[in-house]
Amino acid sequence: MTTIKALAGLALMLACSPAMAQTALQQLGQAAGADVAPIVSRMEMTRAQQAVQGPLGVARFPKDVFEACSVLEAKPFTAWNVKQAAVLIQTCLNHSYSADGSTYYVSARVARFSVPACPAETGALSCQALIEVEGIAITVSGSLMTGNPVLGDLNYALQKRGGKLLGFDAALDNKAVIRL
Secondary structure, rough: OHHHHHHHHHHHHHHHHHHHHHHHHHHHHHHHOOOOOOHHHHHHHHHHHHHHHOOHHHOOOOOOOOOOOOOHHOOOOOOOOOOHHHHHHHHHHHHHOOOOOOOOOEEEEEEEEEEEOOOOHHOOOOOOOEEEEEEEEEEEEEEEOOOHHHHHHHHHHHOOOOOEOOOOEEEEEEEEEOOO
């Protein structure tokens, strides 16, 4: 009878949410008189990891693709214009994403796009106005495999810099096809 209960509990654990599985395991442990505390703590640790990493245990720790780009810290005698800034950003992207054998291409160009008129701290409901600016669009084109971190890394790098590169507004433009 104990084996049947254990199998029923295992089936329940596999078929339900992690929180319900943990409760079912604790109840089965009490009924069988077994110490399931180590297993429960392992389940809690696994759930905490999944919350950080995402589903399937795929680590999603974005990197700053512009971290090694010394151009971003350069102090020119005169301010860059937007065309010069796009060329400098393209140079940084060429070092981070080489085109050799790759199925996608990352490019920087001058573009017009809209940005929020108010700072992000003001809140979503207080200001919904957009203004059109001329800035740097970073475009990813070609074909990406599912799970490729290029878009996440670029987005992280832009967020880290407040959406600006070399003093100009910057936006990520995804033109890539996602493949399985």
